[in-house]
Amino acid sequence: MKHSDTDVIIAGGGLAGATLALALARVAPALKVTVAETFPLSADALPESYQPSYDARSTALAWGSRLIFEELGLWSRLSEHATPIRQIHVSDRGHFGATRLNAKEYEQQALGYVVDNRWMGLCLMRELLETDTRWRAPAEVIDMKSSEQGVSVTLKSGDEISNTTAQCLIVADGGRSGLREKLGFQPSHHNYEQNALIANVSTSESHQFTAFERFTEAGPMAMLPHGSPSHAGHQSALVWTLSDEELEAVLAMPDSDKCQRLQERFGWRLGRFTRIGQCNHYPLTLTTVDEPVRPGVALVGNAAHALHPVAGQGFNLALRGLMTLVEQFRLATEQGRSPGDFQILRRYHELHRPDWQQTVKFSDSLIRIFGQSPAPVAAARDAGLVGLDLLPGAKRLFARNAMGTGGRRAVIKKPGFNEQPSHHQRETSEHE
Numbered sequence: 243m244k245h246s247d248t249d250v251i252i253a254g255g256g257l258a259g260a261t262l263a264l265a266l267a268r269v270a271p272a273l274k275v276t277v278a279e280t281f282p283l284s285a286d287a288l289p290e291s292y293q294p295s296y297d298a299r300s301t302a303l304a305w306g307s308r309l310i311f312e313e314l315g316l317w318s319r320l321s322e323h324a325t326p327i328r329q330i331h332v333s334d335r336g337h338f339g340a341t342r343l344n345a346k347e348y349e350q351q352a353l354g355y356v357v358d359n360r361w362m363g364l365c366l367m368r369e370l371l372e373t374d375t376r377w378r379a380p381a382e383v384i385d386m387k388s389s390e391q392g393v394s395v396t397l398k399s400g401d402e403i404s405n406t407t408a409q410c411l412i413v414a415d416g417g418r419s420g421l422r423e424k425l426g427f428q429p430s431h432h433n434y435e436q437n438a439l440i441a442n443v444s445t446s447e448s449h450q451f452t453a454f455e456r457f458t459e460a461g462p463m464a465m466l467p468h469g470s471p472s473h474a475g476h477q478s479a480l481v482w483t484l485s486d487e488e489l490e491a492v493l494a495m496p497d498s499d500k501c502q503r504l505q506e507r508f509g510w511r512l513g514r515f516t517r518i519g520q521c522n523h524y525p526l527t528l529t530t531v532d533e534p535v536r537p538g539v540a541l542v543g544n545a546a547h548a549l550h551p552v553a554g555q556g557f558n559l560a561l562r563g564l565m566t567l568v569e570q571f572r573l574a575t576e577q578g579r580s581p582g583d584f585q586i587l588r589r590y591h592e593l594h595r596p597d598w599q600q601t602v603k604f605s606d607s608l609i610r611i612f613g614q615s616p617a618p619v620a621a622a623r624d625a626g627l628v629g630l631d632l633l634p635g636a637k638r639l640f641a642r643n644a645m646g647t648g649g650r651r652a653v654i655k656k657p658g659f660n661e662q663p664s665h666h667q668r669e670t671s672e673h674e
């Protein structure tokens with residue numbers, strides 16, 4: 243390996259970039275890692291105690307992602323504010339098909355967990371600050387050129403421009419900064435012509451740790467149990483797909499009318515909607531890059547693939563990819579090779595690609611089949627759900643996707659990284 247300022251530079255310290263940095267610190271500690279992040283890191287971003295907020299954005303972590311976070315020694319901390327999903331109920335408004343998945347059928351404590359993004363960010367930062375990971379923040383990666391050492395990366399911090407050399411640049415910028423395109427990667431986009439409205443809601447009935455995926459003529463919606471790891475409360479995290487016009491109309495409504503509209507769309511499985519919190523919204527596209535690796539560069543997370551959020555797959559898929567990348571980096575260091583070696587990066591992509599393609603297909607076909615209403619499609623919708631319930635093989639496949647256990651599992655375990663179950667986990671398992 244040639245000398246460079248750092249071995250791996252990660253552009254973006256969001257969920258994907260921060261998780262990658264932590265995984266590298268755990269699994270390939272010989273590598274020098276620098277994270278460049280546009281936003282500053284401030285001390286108050288790491289408060290002593292965390293109070294979940296009603297308006298926080300959250301992510302559904304699949305069971306398989308919990309196993310990865312366990313391997314990274316992060317789960318005991320994360321689980322303090324992770325609401326388990328013990329059942330998933332999939333239904334189709336106006337059609338008779340419905341299917342249910344239950345964690346017990348798959349001999350697991352949960353099918354997945356709902357965790358506030360802010361809590362995940364805090365847990366990652368606290369762990370990362372105890373590692374040798376270097377931070378450049380605020381600093382935006384604005385360009386990269388191949389160099390003798392591997393890559394020369396240009397950083398912008400305020401008015402200051404600087405260059406740093408690395409063996410490999412990992413682009414984890416969420417795909418929105420234009421860096422991916424600037425480096426010549428060509429993403430393909432499919433616009434669903436829908437938006438996701440995200441909010442936390444209160445209901446008169448308890449969620450009983452059930453996640454609902456509901457398909458309606460106007461688009462799919464998800465309602466995820468939220469609020470407490472142990473108490474089956476009355477709060478759920480909503481992902482509601484709406485057309486541009488409907489989104490505009492819903493945003494203009496008073497909260498009581500929003501709850502009413504939601505009630506009409508979702509039905510009464512959670513009783514009455516009594517409150518809706520702050521609403522955020524996102525345009526929905528499927529973005530993927532066919533070849534996310536080049537000599538010295540790889541795209542990860544949303545920079546590589548951004549999926550429709552209703553199936554809750556985006557970050558879970560990203561996490562499995564990150565572990566495969568880390569596994570390949572560990573092998574590279576053991577063999578004295580550079581992490582930017584194209585063979586290493588290509589191998590990572592070959593290993594991750596089947597999971598990637600399968601997950602994109604799964605979440606995209608859910609939207610295409612269930613998000614439309616013409617008669618033949620509607621018949622397929624009924625048949626789909628009824629079939630899922632009647633055919634154990636089909637249901638198991640659906641469950642494996644939902645639980646994030648269908649894809650390849652990277653071999654990253656190293657002695658000393660398996661954590662002991664936390665106090666909370668022991669308590670939870672004792673109740674199960």
Ligand SMILES: Cc1cc2nc3c(=O)[nH]c(=O)nc-3n(C[C@H](O)[C@H](O)[C@H](O)COP(=O)(O)OP(=O)(O)OC[C@H]3O[C@@H](n4cnc5c(N)ncnc54)[C@H](O)[C@@H]3O)c2cc1C
Pocket residue numbers: 253254255256257258259278279280281300301302303381382383384414415416417418419421438440481524542543544545551553554555556557558559560
């Ligand atoms: C509404 C919604 C709901 C979702 N729900 C789920 C779910 O339930 N389950 C699931 O698995 N996934 C879900 N996802 C997907 C998940 O949120 C994404 O996969 C995940 O946030 C991607 O993280 P990322 O780090 O790749 O990108 P981001 O979170 O966008 O982070 C990118 C980071 O890079 C920084 N940055 C940007 N440009 C630069 C630059 N040039 N230089 C340096 N830093 C830069 C940014 O400041 C940011 O911190 C959802 C997505 C949406 C939109």
